[in-house]
Amino acid sequence: MEPTFRILPVLENKKLGPYNKITMKDVQIYAHAECGNFVMIGLQGFDPYLSRPFSFLEGNRTSFSILLKVKGRGTELLSKVKKGDKLKVLGPLGKIFCPPKEGILIAGGIGIAPVYYQSRWMKGGVLFYGAKRKKDLILTREFKDKGFTVRTITEEDGGLVTDLLKEYTDELDGKQIFVCGTKGMIKSIKGILNKEQIEKAYVYVEERMGCGLGGCKSCAVKTFEGYKLVCTEGPIFPLKEVKFD
Amino acid sequence: MIDLSTKLGSLELQNPVLLASGVWDFPYTKIIDFKRLGGVICKGVSPFPKEGNPPPRITETHCGLINSIGLENKGFDYFECEILPELKKLGTKIFVNIFGESIEEFKEIASKIKEVAGVEVNISCPNVSKGGEKFGKDPKMVFSITKAVCGETDLPVIVKLSPSVENIEETAQAAKEGGAMAVTASNTFPGLVIDLESKRPLFKRITGGLSGPAIKPLALYNVYRIKNAVDIPIIGSGGISDYKDVLEYFIAGASAVQLGSIIFNNPLAPIEILDNLICWLGEKGYKNLKDVNKK
Ligand SMILES: Cc1cc2nc3c(=O)[nH]c(=O)nc-3n(C[C@H](O)[C@H](O)[C@H](O)COP(=O)(O)OP(=O)(O)OC[C@H]3O[C@@H](n4cnc5c(N)ncnc54)[C@H](O)[C@@H]3O)c2cc1C
Ligand SMILES: Cc1cc2nc3c(=O)[nH]c(=O)nc-3n(C[C@H](O)[C@H](O)[C@H](O)COP(=O)(O)O)c2cc1C
Ligand code: FES
Numbered sequence: 001m002e003p004t005f006r007i008l009p010v011l012e013n014k015k016l017g018p019y020n021k022i023t024m025k026d027v028q029i030y031a032h033a034e035c036g037n038f039v040m041i042g043l044q045g046f047d048p049y050l051s052r053p054f055s056f057l058e059g060n061r062t063s064f065s066i067l068l069k070v071k072g073r074g075t076e077l078l079s080k081v082k083k084g085d086k087l088k089v090l091g092p093l094g095k096i097f098c099p100p101k102e103g104i105l106i107a108g109g110i111g112i113a114p115v116y117y118q119s120r121w122m123k124g125g126v127l128f129y130g131a132k133r134k135k136d137l138i139l140t141r142e143f144k145d146k147g148f149t150v151r152t153i154t155e156e157d158g159g160l161v162t163d164l165l166k167e168y169t170d171e172l173d174g175k176q177i178f179v180c181g182t183k184g185m186i187k188s189i190k191g192i193l194n195k196e197q198i199e200k201a202y203v204y205v206e207e208r209m210g211c212g213l214g215g216c217k218s219c220a221v222k223t224f225e226g227y228k229l230v231c232t233e234g235p236i237f238p239l240k241e242v243k244f245d
Numbered sequence: 246m247i248d249l250s251t252k253l254g255s256l257e258l259q260n261p262v263l264l265a266s267g268v269w270d271f272p273y274t275k276i277i278d279f280k281r282l283g284g285v286i287c288k289g290v291s292p293f294p295k296e297g298n299p300p301p302r303i304t305e306t307h308c309g310l311i312n313s314i315g316l317e318n319k320g321f322d323y324f325e326c327e328i329l330p331e332l333k334k335l336g337t338k339i340f341v342n343i344f345g346e347s348i349e350e351f352k353e354i355a356s357k358i359k360e361v362a363g364v365e366v367n368i369s370c371p372n373v374s375k376g377g378e379k380f381g382k383d384p385k386m387v388f389s390i391t392k393a394v395c396g397e398t399d400l401p402v403i404v405k406l407s408p409s410v411e412n413i414e415e416t417a418q419a420a421k422e423g424g425a426m427a428v429t430a431s432n433t434f435p436g437l438v439i440d441l442e443s444k445r446p447l448f449k450r451i452t453g454g455l456s457g458p459a460i461k462p463l464a465l466y467n468v469y470r471i472k473n474a475v476d477i478p479i480i481g482s483g484g485i486s487d488y489k490d491v492l493e494y495f496i497a498g499a500s501a502v503q504l505g506s507i508i509f510n511n512p513l514a515p516i517e518i519l520d521n522l523i524c525w526l527g528e529k530g531y532k533n534l535k536d537v538n539k540k
Contacts, residue, residue, distance in 0.1 A: 218303035
């Protein structure tokens with residue numbers, strides 16, 4: 001679907017675990033969004049000057065939401081929006097990906113947002129989900145309701161998602177695998193998957209973006225075929241394609 | 246009917262609003278009606294592919310952004326086969342922004358560009374180690390490159406000037422003497438961002454190019470200085486965000502403008518600017534853009 005640029009009113013901004021779930025009134029963008037799509041969201045005016053990329057979280061015919069983690073100044077400002085405030089929204093953006101009916105989702109922290117959105121097209125599978133603290137784990141019930149086996153781990157418990165994967169490595173065999181997390185997490189996951197598993201693994205790549213529309217060439221990610229743009233050729237890439245320094 | 250048309254030397258544009266080099270690509274056609282624009286300048290093309298700089302390549306600053314893209318492009322052959330035919334379908338005037346690491350490379354690429362409205366010579370990119378701004382700072386080099394390019398093509402040649410000079414009048418004069426039809430004033434300003442985590446410059450190449458509203462007064466002043474010293478059409482570029490900025494550039498001496506970073510902030514800005522220019526001229530009782538400079 002062609003992207004559009006719209007000014008959308010905020011319906012709600014509430015806490016979900018350590019994040020903000022921001023819901024916007026919209027009848028166009030989400031209705032045409034597919035797996036792999038994301039949106040650029042900004043405040044009106046020049047502060048912040050650039051919009052920021054966010055995954056869809058969920059939506060319906062009249063609204064959609066994103067899940068926002070405060071990282072720096074841009075997300076700090078966005079996290080303060082109130083009901084009725086207007087947001088600039090550009091989307092749906094990115095390359096469409098055809099998800100499997102069943103598969104393995106691996107999320108670290110805020111990485112839960114895109115995999116939750118992807119689960120909209122799935123009937124089940126296994127979710128491996130790591131976070132800092134127990135109370136940061138969100139949406140686990142929803143995943144179970146969708147037919148997923150949910151395996152969680154927290155740093156509080158002294159474990160990382162990679163520890164979970166090592167324990168249940170057989171469950172990954174023969175399935176498509178989707179990973180969303182920090183670069184460090186993705187790198188260590190690549191280190192523990194076997195060759196066959198890597199063949200079937202995909203990763204949600206994050207890079208700084210200027211435009212979201214392939215115009216500025218700022219969202220380049222290094223791959224074995226040279227630089228690729230996350231906003232038009234991603235954000236989902238085969239894990240084997242991406243080069244990690 | 247209000248007439249927004251403007252002239253750059255012998256070249257007539259239906260309106261003064263151009264999209265700048267390096268900020269847009271074909272997906273923007275889904276948001277902006279390109280037929281309404283005065284024209285577009287495509288991303289810099291070099292004779293050979295350039296992979297661009299390692300990420301990070303962009304960061305926000307107060308009222309603007311700094312980029313370190315490094316002129317990523319797939320080279321002229323790819324441009325000619327894959328991009329140029331699509332550009333021609335856009336229904337607007339196309340200017341091809343060219344970049345070379347030597348006078349020879351500039352000549353080579355200039356000789357191959359055909360069937361477009363004009364060529365914009367980029368001698369002002371701050372984000373590359375060979376050519377770019379280094380050429381643009383030296384009036385003798387500006388003259389030589391402009392002359393070499395003009396010798397290879399019959400198309401109108403626009404020289405995109407670097408703001409990193411003491412006297413931009415000198416480089417504008419050099420471009421004129423080299424045969425340029427117009428100059429663009431100006432490219433991004435070199436700037437620095439420090440990453441507090443690593444306590445090092447954020448960009449691998451240390452500096453990047455600053456653009457957006459933050460640079461508007463500086464670039465506007467460059468236009469004003471050139472206007473008062475050199476008789477050559479000027480295309481204003483730097484921080485233009487709304488129709489008032491366009492008018493300021495016109496009054497300072499520009500005959501057309503380029504919109505760059507603003508389309509990241511508001512992709513509909515080019516169309517809003519055109520609509521608002523028509524409204525403003527109408528309200529003032531002006532019939533065309535020339536009236537803006539009537540006392
Ligand atoms: C396709 C995609 C989907 C995303 N989905 C989500 C999501 O659903 N929820 C969420 O909370 N975050 C998501 N992010 C990350 C989010 O965009 C960044 O955290 C945010 O841009 C940081 O901005 P800042 O100003 O707060 O941070 P700062 O660190 O102050 O940002 C400085 C600059 O870096 C850029 N930047 C910094 N980190 C990132 C990053 N990880 N990705 C992209 N740009 C970055 C910013 O755009 C800004 O220009 C996504 C990123 C991408 C690329
Ligand atoms: C991301 C980005 C990429 C750019 N790439 C080019 C380029 O390839 N060639 C060029 O001549 N100028 C390039 N520029 C400079 C712009 O065309 C423009 O002159 C400059 O950004 C100032 O205008 P602005 O403040 O409206 O953005 C680039 C600017 C940005 C922000
Ligand atoms: S964000 Fe501009 S090219 Fe990807």
